[in-house]
Amino acid sequence: MNCAKWKIDIALYAGGDLPANRLARTLAHLEVCAECRLLADDLRAGQTLLSALQDEPLEDAMAAHVRQRVLARLPLEEAGIARRYWRWAPAAALVLAAILTIPWRSEKQAPLARAENAPPKVAEAPPAVAKAQRPVARRHRRAKPQPSEPLLVQLVTDDPNIVIYWLVDPKPQGD
Amino acid sequence: MEPQGIALPVTAYPPDRSDDLAAFERIMARCERRVLRVALRLLNNQQDAQDAAQEVFLRLYKHLGRLDLDDARGCEPWLFRVTVNVCHDMARKRGRSVALEDVTLEDGPAVPPGAQHGLERAQQLELVRRALGRLGEKERAALVLRDVEGLSTREVAAILGSSEATVRSQISTARLKVRDFTSRLLRRRT
Numbered sequence: 001m002n003c004a005k006w007k008i009d010i011a012l013y014a015g016g017d018l019p020a021n022r023l024a025r026t027l028a029h030l031e032v033c034a035e036c037r038l039l040a041d042d043l044r045a046g047q048t049l050l051s052a053l054q055d056e057p058l059e060d061a062m063a064a065h066v067r068q069r070v071l072a073r074l075p076l077e078e079a080g081i082a083r084r085y086w087r088w089a090p091a092a093a094l095v096l097a098a099i100l101t102i103p104w105r106s107e108k109q110a111p112l113a114r115a116e117n118a119p120p121k122v123a124e125a126p127p128a129v130a131k132a133q134r135p136v137a138r139r140h141r142r143a144k145p146q147p148s149e150p151l152l153v154q155l156v157t158d159d160p161n162i163v164i165y166w167l168v169d170p171k172p173q174g175d
Numbered sequence: 176m177e178p179q180g181i182a183l184p185v186t187a188y189p190p191d192r193s194d195d196l197a198a199f200e201r202i203m204a205r206c207e208r209r210v211l212r213v214a215l216r217l218l219n220n221q222q223d224a225q226d227a228a229q230e231v232f233l234r235l236y237k238h239l240g241r242l243d244l245d246d247a248r249g250c251e252p253w254l255f256r257v258t259v260n261v262c263h264d265m266a267r268k269r270g271r272s273v274a275l276e277d278v279t280l281e282d283g284p285a286v287p288p289g290a291q292h293g294l295e296r297a298q299q300l301e302l303v304r305r306a307l308g309r310l311g312e313k314e315r316a317a318l319v320l321r322d323v324e325g326l327s328t329r330e331v332a333a334i335l336g337s338s339e340a341t342v343r344s345q346i347s348t349a350r351l352k353v354r355d356f357t358s359r360l361l362r363r364r365t
Contacts, residue, residue, distance in 0.1 A: 011347035011354075015321070017328055019343075042354050049303045050322040050353075053216065056300070063207050066225050070203065070232045074196075077236055 003029075003036050010036055014043035093155065093164075100153065100168055195239040202250050203232055209251075209324070210258050216319040217262040219308040223269070227261045234261075255326075255334045259316045266312060306356040314349035321346050 012018040155164035214224035320331045332342045
């Protein structure tokens with residue numbers, strides 16, 4: 001009898017992994033095939049040996065050695081974790097500074113940019129109605145009163161002894 | 176004039192980890208033997224298994240904040256997954272895998288003539304250990320977790336990131352290969 005196609009199912013059956021819908025067919029085949037019964041017996045014996053590997057005692061020294069090495073490495077890992085936190089602090093401060101600085105810079109540079117672009121626009125594109133309206137809107141924005149007080153940014157760290165103060169002058173320079 | 180102030184909390188130090196450390200030591204005490212045993216079965220080498228177990232627990236330490244440390248049992252699937260990954264990385268780096276076809280008679284343990292049933296228990300176990308060492312890494316991992324560690328097919332699938340059908344296919348193939356390997360070795364001996 002050619003039983004090659006049964007091998008997979010018998011291997012699953014031996015370990016109790018055969019899905020229920022294939023179990024009845026496999027059992028029926030095992031009833032009539034001595035060769036496959038032998039295979040199933042061999043596989044079950046193999047299963048017993050494999051599960052016996054779990055009961056094999058590990059040397060205490062082996063586990064103790066690993067524990068010792070891990071615990072010895074922990075201070076280094078801790079230092080590495082702290083370094084990872086600190087590594088981002090300057091970057092975060094730079095991003096924050098950039099975010100707070102950009103609005104005033106753009107306010108300062110806007111009139112210059114308009115002055116540079118204005119002559120060619122007037123000469124080349126008279127039908128651009130939308131572009132002509134843009135300066136009106138900006139004029140409204142510029143009309144807002146500028147805050148005159150200095151802005152104080154306080155960076156609070158986990159260390160109560162370290163507080164970073166940063167003064168930002170909101171007035172555009174040169175006014 | 177009072178300046179306008181904005182207070183921004185900046186975390187300059189990692190959070191306090193003393194509780195985590197106690198939990199880490201608990202988990203390590205509970206799982207170290209199991210991790211070592213799996214690593215030993217996957218790598219077939221004591222020194223490599225120790226190195227792998229060390230790496231697994233250092234990774235556990237790095238990921239303490241992301242795991243539920245009150246549930247030591249809940250950490251086990253994560254530990255098994257990391258163990259399997261670390262062992263596979265190590266095995267690839269060191270190129271230890273040996274194809275089944277490469278096995279020679281001399282590779283086998285000293286087996287007296289006769290059937291498998293006549294072997295001493297220790298020799299039988301050695302034979303199975305060697306057979307495990309000849310499996311491909313995925314089949315070996317599936318078989319070790321299912322048949323040696325006794326996890327369910329579903330748990331093995333979750334650990335290996337495969338479907339249950341894939342795991343069933345891997346373990347059935349692996350069982351047949353182990354059986355063929357041991358039978359072939361015994362036939363050559365007798």
